[in-house]
Amino acid sequence: MTNKLSYDIIGLALFAAVILFGVPAFFGYDGFELNTFSRYLSLAIVSMALALSWGTAGLLNLGQAATFGMGSYAMAMHLKLKASGEGLPDFMGWNNVETLPALWVPFHSLTFTLLAGLLIPAAVGGLIAIFMFRARIAGVFVAVITLAFLVAFQLLVIEQQGFTGGQNGLTGLAQLELFGWTVDIYATSFYYLVGICLMVALTVGLYLTHSKFGLILRAIREDADRTRYFGYNVANYQTVIFCISAGLAGWAGMLYALVLEFASPTYMSVSFSLAIVIWCAVGGRESVLAAAAGAILVNLAENRLSDVFVEGWHMMLGVLFLLVVMFMPRGIYGVIVDAGRALRRKGGGDAEEPAYDASLKSKQEG
Amino acid sequence: MAQLEVRDLHVVFGGLRAVDGMTFDVEKGEILCLLGPNGAGKSTTLDLICGKTQPTGGSIRFQETEISQMMEFQRARLGVGRKFQVPSVYKELSVAENLSVARSMKPGIWHALTAPAVRRSKRMREILDLVGLADKTEEPAGNLSHGETQWLEIAMLIAQDSRLILMDEPTAGMTIQETARTADIFRSLSENHTLIVVEHDMSFVRTVADRIIVMNQGTLLAEGSIEEIEENEAVKTAYLGH
Numbered sequence: 001m002t003n004k005l006s007y008d009i010i011g012l013a014l015f016a017a018v019i020l021f022g023v024p025a026f027f028g029y030d031g032f033e034l035n036t037f038s039r040y041l042s043l044a045i046v047s048m049a050l051a052l053s054w055g056t057a058g059l060l061n062l063g064q065a066a067t068f069g070m071g072s073y074a075m076a077m078h079l080k081l082k083a084s085g086e087g088l089p090d091f092m093g094w095n096n097v098e099t100l101p102a103l104w105v106p107f108h109s110l111t112f113t114l115l116a117g118l119l120i121p122a123a124v125g126g127l128i129a130i131f132m133f134r135a136r137i138a139g140v141f142v143a144v145i146t147l148a149f150l151v152a153f154q155l156l157v158i159e160q161q162g163f164t165g166g167q168n169g170l171t172g173l174a175q176l177e178l179f180g181w182t183v184d185i186y187a188t189s190f191y192y193l194v195g196i197c198l199m200v201a202l203t204v205g206l207y208l209t210h211s212k213f214g215l216i217l218r219a220i221r222e223d224a225d226r227t228r229y230f231g232y233n234v235a236n237y238q239t240v241i242f243c244i245s246a247g248l249a250g251w252a253g254m255l256y257a258l259v260l261e262f263a264s265p266t267y268m269s270v271s272f273s274l275a276i277v278i279w280c281a282v283g284g285r286e287s288v289l290a291a292a293a294g295a296i297l298v299n300l301a302e303n304r305l306s307d308v309f310v311e312g313w314h315m316m317l318g319v320l321f322l323l324v325v326m327f328m329p330r331g332i333y334g335v336i337v338d339a340g341r342a343l344r345r346k347g348g349g350d351a352e353e354p355a356y357d358a359s360l361k362s363k364q365e366g
Numbered sequence: 367m368a369q370l371e372v373r374d375l376h377v378v379f380g381g382l383r384a385v386d387g388m389t390f391d392v393e394k395g396e397i398l399c400l401l402g403p404n405g406a407g408k409s410t411t412l413d414l415i416c417g418k419t420q421p422t423g424g425s426i427r428f429q430e431t432e433i434s435q436m437m438e439f440q441r442a443r444l445g446v447g448r449k450f451q452v453p454s455v456y457k458e459l460s461v462a463e464n465l466s467v468a469r470s471m472k473p474g475i476w477h478a479l480t481a482p483a484v485r486r487s488k489r490m491r492e493i494l495d496l497v498g499l500a501d502k503t504e505e506p507a508g509n510l511s512h513g514e515t516q517w518l519e520i521a522m523l524i525a526q527d528s529r530l531i532l533m534d535e536p537t538a539g540m541t542i543q544e545t546a547r548t549a550d551i552f553r554s555l556s557e558n559h560t561l562i563v564v565e566h567d568m569s570f571v572r573t574v575a576d577r578i579i580v581m582n583q584g585t586l587l588a589e590g591s592i593e594e595i596e597e598n599e600a601v602k603t604a605y606l607g608h
Contacts, residue, residue: 231442
C-alpha cells in the first residue's frame with residue numbers, strides 16, 4: 001500500500017506544519033493560549049494510542065485512562081518530591097505517614113521517572129493483556145475487563161491516601177528540570193516540547209500501522225482464527241500492541257500532569273476514559289493521525305462550548321458521539337476517504353482503478 | 367516413515383463419536399482424497415490434524431513430531447496449512463495484503479516489526495499470475511467475485527507454502543473450467559506439497575487423487591485407488607443404503 005503510505009506521510013507533514021508552525025503563529029506565540037493547546041496535544045497522544053489498539057487490532061481498551069493516570073502520577077510524584085525538598089510530601093504528614101514509602105523513593109531520579117511513566121503502564125497493560133489474550137477473550141469482553149480494571153485501579157488510588165494523596169491527588173508540584181532546562185509551562189518552548197512528543201508518537205504509530213506487524217493486527221481484527229492457521233501467535237501480537245498503546249498513554253499522562261501542574265484520580269475516571277473513546281471515534285479510529293486530530297477538535301469545541309453551556313456540554317458530547325456512530329462510523333477520516341474517492345471518480349471518470357488515479361494525481365500535484 | 371501418521375484418532379462431541387479410531391498414513395507428495403456421506407467425520411478429521419479441534423485420544427505424528435497436543439499456530443509453523451469450507455480471505459484487506467499475511471515463513475513479532483506490510487517479491491508476482499489476480503492487487507478482497515475469492519484463497523495456500531495442505535471442498539461453487547484449472551494447480555502443487563482433500567466432486571477426485579479414503583460414521587470404511595473404491599461393496603452400501 002505505497003499509495004496509502006505516501007498519503008499518510010503527507011498527512012503527517014501537514015499535521016506537523018499546522019501544530020508546530022500554524023498554531024503558534026495563530027496565537028501570536030502567546031504562552032498562555034499555547035498552554036491550553038499543549039493540553040490538547042497531550043490528549044491527542046492518548047487518543048492516537050487508543051487508535052492503535054482499537055482501530056488497528058480491534059481491541060477496545062476502556063481502561064486507557066488507567067495507564068494514562070499512571071504516567072501522570074509518575075511525573076507528579078517526581079515533581080512533588082522535588083517541591084518537598086528534604087522533607088516528606090505534605091499530604092503524607094496529614095495521613096500520619098512517618099517515612100517516605102519505598103514506592104516513592106526511586107522517583108527522586110528523573111531518569112527513573114521518565115522510564116517509569118512509560119514502562120510501568122506498558123507492563124501493567126501487558127499483564128492484563130497476557131491474561132486476556134491467552135484465554136482468547138475478544139470483542140466486548142475486552143472492553144468490560146479493561147473497564148473493570150479502570151474502576152478498581154481508581155478506587156485503589158483514592159483509598160491509599162497516604163501514598164497517593166487520595167481524592168485530592170498530588171498538588172503543589174515543582175517545575176520540571178530537564179537536563180538543566182527548567183520547564184516553564186507558559187513558555188512557547190513547552191508547547192514545542194509537547195508538540196514534538198506528539199509528532200514522535202504519531203511517527204511511531206504510522207510506522208507500526210504500515211509495518212507487517214500492523215498488517216497482521218488488521219488480519220487478527222478481521223479473523224483471529226484464520227490468522228492462527230498461518231502460524232502467527234495471535235495472543236503475542238495482541239499483547240505487544242496493548243503494551244505499546246499503554247506505554248504511549250503513560251507518556252501522554254506525564255505531559256498532562258506537567259500541563260495541569262497536578263495529578264488527580266479524575267484522570268482515571270470512567271468518564272475520562274469514555275471521552276478518549278469519543279475523540280478517537282470522532283476523528284476516525286483507523287488512522288492515528290485522525291484520532292489525534294479528533295482529540296484536538298473535540299477538546300477545542302469543549303473549551304469554547306463548555307463556557308457557554310456549562311451543564312449541557314456533556315449531553316452535547318454524548319449526542320455528538322451518537323451522531324458519529326450512526327452517520328459516520330469511520331469518523332471524520334472515513335468522510336475524507338469517501339469524499340476523496342468520489343472526487344477522483346468524478347474527475348478521472350475511471351471508477352475501476354482508483355489506486356492508479358491516486359498515484360497519477362499525487363504525481364501531478366508533487 | 368510416512369510424512370503424516372495418524373493412529374487410533376478419537377474425538378467425542380457430547381456423546382457422539384465424530385471420529386472413531388481413524389488410522390492412516392500419508393506419504394510425502396501424495397494427494398489423498400477423503401470421501402464419505404455427510405457427517406462421516408471428514409472435516410472433523412481435518413480439524414483434528416490442524417488443531418481446530420483437540421482429540422480425545424490417539425496420536426498424530428507429522429514429520430516424526432507428535433502434534434496432537436500442540437496449539438494451532440505451532441502446527442502451522444511446522445508446516446500444516448488449512449483451507450476452510452467457507453472462503454476465509456480477509457475481506458477488508460487488499461489482495462496483496464492477503465498474500466502478505468499468508469507468506470508466513472517468519473511469523474515472529476520481531477520480523478513483523480521490521481518488515482513492510484507488503485513486500486512485492488518475484489514469488490508474489492508469480493503466484494498472482496498463476497491464479498489470474500495480477501491486475502487486482504490493490505482491490506479489497508471483499509470486492510472479489512466468488513470464483514476470484516476461491517482463487518485468492520488457493521494463492522494464499524501457495525504463498526504459505528505449507529508442506530501439508532488440508533483442503534475442505536476446494537472446488538465448491540466453481541465452474542467446470544475453474545475446477546479443471548484447480549486440478550492442474552493441485553497436480554503441480556503435489557511436487558513439493560502433500561495434500562489431503564475433502565471433496566464431493568467425483569470427476570475432480572478422479573483427476574487428482576493418488577489414493578482415496580472413504581469414511582463412514584467416524585470410521586475408515588475403505589482405502590485404495592479410485593478403481594478399488596468404485597468396486598468396493600461396503601462403499602456402495604454406505605452410499606446407497608442397500
